[in-house]
Amino acid sequence: MATPAIPLSTRLSARGLDGVTLLVLPAAIVLIALFVYPFGYGLWLSFRPKDGTLLGNYGKFFADPFLYDTIYTTLALAVPVTLMNLFLAVPVAFRVRLMRHQRLLTTILVLPITLGTVLVAEGMLNYFGPQGWFVRALTSTGLFNVSQIKLVHNYWGVFLSLLITGFPFTFLLTLSYVTGIDPGLEQAAATLGARAAERFRHIFLPLLVPGLAITFCLSFVQAYSVFPSAVLLGAPAGPTRVISIAAYQAAFEEYDYSMASAIAMIMGAVQLVVVVAVLAARNLFYRGPAAGAKG
Amino acid sequence: MTLLSSFKSLRLEGVSRDFGVVNALRDLTLEIKRGEFVALLGPSGCGKSTALNCIAGLLPTTRGQIMLDDRRIDTLPTEDRGFGMVFQNYALFPHMTVRNNIGFGLKMRGIPKNEAAPRVEEAIRTVRLDTQAHKLPGQLSGGQQQRVAIARAIAIDPPLVLMDEPLSNLDAKLRLEMRQEIRRIHQSLGCITIYVTHDQDEALSLADRIVVLRDGAIRQVGAPEDLYARPAHLDVAEFMGFRNRINGRVQARDGNRVQLTVAGTTLDGVVQEALTGDTAIAAVRPDDMVPVAPDAHGIDTVVEAIEYRGRDFFGQARSKTGDELFFRSEQRLAPGAAVRLGAEPHRVLVYPGA
Structure with missing residues (x-):
């Protein structure tokens, strides 16, 4: 006797396809309309330069130091800022994980994210400007004069702005990785004779590296696409002429959308190279759960 | 860095620990001789883990002192006490192999590699993990992880081994096996073992002496036979079955x-x-x-x-x-x-x- 056939719908749902799967559709449509299509269009557009050749835009970019130097300028901002943020976030996270009022502190730290870069930049222009409180306070000590302290409209203005707006994000990610490590591991290391510095080096650091790598990538990508603060707080014609400014100028000053798309693609490629390199290095470390195994 | 290789006893003198207004441990006074296996027994919240953590140095005491012979140790940081501890969740370092986990204590003591290696191998043999030494803890079963935790604690040759409910995460059959294993290891080392548990069967079968705790205070101290046959108080009797x-x-x-x-x-x-x-x-x-x-x-x-x-x-x-x-x-x-x-x-x- 033939066994009765299992209905198609049952077989499909066993593979995870049922009515609920349809709920994915709105998100998928939005994603395609707002991300996949524009990206594909931009990529296609970047190979249709004004001179009619296929790689004209890319050739032009890498022939002109005024353009290709922006890659380096942006890296010179984004990499140190990201490292600095990580460097500051780790010790703070180590302290905060022991605190009882974590919520309050994290709320305060999240505020700069909600304010947005432009508001922070405006505030910094006043605060760090030649007539701002910060500079006045420093000069009133008599150790400096105004001309020695220049914290806006140069590299350091953008650096500080990225640090301030990027820190909360870096910190919150770092905190989640730090608190994910079983405190029992540190206690175990202590009973085995490891001092605080050794516990950090042999236990925490190796377990944190994979998380810090992810944090680095996300913070780096954020810093690499800096635009408002580079214009408002930096010297957009010189030391802080970042790659997004080059793209902006191509698009809205020269009205060369094809060139602007090419610059955007190059920008994406640079980010991708850095992220892939960091993630590849991450594979050299232990990446399993950071708790004391099962139990 | 090990305190004393030939010590005689561990003394707790009026050891207390408060958490805010809660007295988690009240006036614990106890002398434990070298070679003794002592079980701290009691229901959850009785202060037995607090006592163990105070001895290990993971929790500061509020009052009282802990002496190893004539040396006061409760003022030393955990890393200077040199006690081996086995944690309830094992707390194995997930990124280190079994061998490196076990060798960690010796490495932290700055013992040269050629001297440490045979001691690590000996500890591995003691817990019968010879074939698993190159693996990461995540690749081992619960019982094997448990044995790594024990080997790691004993590799540093501690005067005192502290065990915090080490068998509570194992299934019934493995628990019986590991019980015998722990007893065997204790006898081969000749150190003091302090074993925290809420399981009276475990305490009865393992310990030379049982300390029953309740609400942070000692209710009764005695040999397993005494406690089993003659509990001094009704609550101890209820706990003893x-x-x-x-x-x-x-x-x-x-x-x-x-x-x-x-x-x-x-x-x-x-x-x-x-x-x-x-x-x-x-x-x-x-x-x-x-x-x-x-x-x-x-x-x-x-x-x-x-x-x-x-x-x-x-x-x-x-x-x-x-x-x-x-x-x-x-x-x-x-x-x-x-x-x-x-x-x-x-x-x-x-x-x-x-």
């Missing part, structure tokens, strides 16, 4: 022997804790409570449930006055059947009533 509590009135006394009026009959027993008034509570193990002949002396009950245990039956019955009684039976009794239950007088322990 005296599940039957029978309320009664004192009718007659003759030295230690006492006769209680219980549920319309009388029950003979032995006084364990000085009786203060008229009322008393008799505690009897289910295994000592058995059906007796209808003409014999005993409490009349009705069977409520019965379960097969293999060699005999375990029953649950209720007396006319509403007391719930657990008993052992050779025969399967039907629920609803009337049964008269009794116990040998020396198996009936009598404590003052509430």
